[in-house]
Amino acid sequence: MPQLDFANPLLIAQVVWLLIIFGGLYLLLAGRVLPAVGEVLENRANRIASDLEAAHAAKAEADAAMAELRAATAQARSEAQATIATALEAYTNEAQERADMLSAKLAEQISAAEARIDAARNAAMGALRGVAADTATALVTKLVGSADAAAVDAAVGQALAARGNA
Numbered sequence: 001m002p003q004l005d006f007a008n009p010l011l012i013a014q015v016v017w018l019l020i021i022f023g024g025l026y027l028l029l030a031g032r033v034l035p036a037v038g039e040v041l042e043n044r045a046n047r048i049a050s051d052l053e054a055a056h057a058a059k060a061e062a063d064a065a066m067a068e069l070r071a072a073t074a075q076a077r078s079e080a081q082a083t084i085a086t087a088l089e090a091y092t093n094e095a096q097e098r099a100d101m102l103s104a105k106l107a108e109q110i111s112a113a114e115a116r117i118d119a120a121r122n123a124a125m126g127a128l129r130g131v132a133a134d135t136a137t138a139l140v141t142k143l144v145g146s147a148d149a150a151a152v153d154a155a156v157g158q159a160l161a162a163r164g165n166a
Contacts (some may be wrong), residue, residue: 132156 005011133149133156140147 011053129160132160 007013065090133153136156137147140152
């Protein structure tokens with residue numbers, strides 16, 4: 001290869017210029033470019049660190065707010081349940097009082113109705129003897145021609161007594 005021919009006098013000059021150019025570039029990069037790049041990287045690292053700190057602080061604040069919200073929600077829920085229980089107890093007591101009043105009123109109405117029914121039944125039973133006696137007298141008179149009212153009344157009394165309706 002002609003590039004590696006060390007007998008060529010241009011090779012040494014090329015190697016020297018190569019070293020001079022690379023040395024100059026190294027000094028230029030080390031003196032000016034690399035410090036600027038390092039500064040940019042350091043600023044970027046500082047910004048990232050500050051952003052991470054801000055994010056951690058915001059997360060801690062959000063966690064605290066969430067815990068506070070959960071506590072407030074739990075307290076509101078317990079207060080609502082207590083209010084519901086109180087209202088339910090009050091309405092249950094009120095409904096029980098109304099049911100008791102209605103039961104008492106219905107018991108009174110039932111007692112009054114039973115008394116009226118007993119009075120009507122007794123009146124009907126009292127009238128039954130008379131109606132039965134009149135009917136029996138009319139039938140006997142129709143069949144026989146005459147009827148003894150005392151005998152018909154006694155027979156009707158016996159028949160009613162036998163049935164338990166005396």
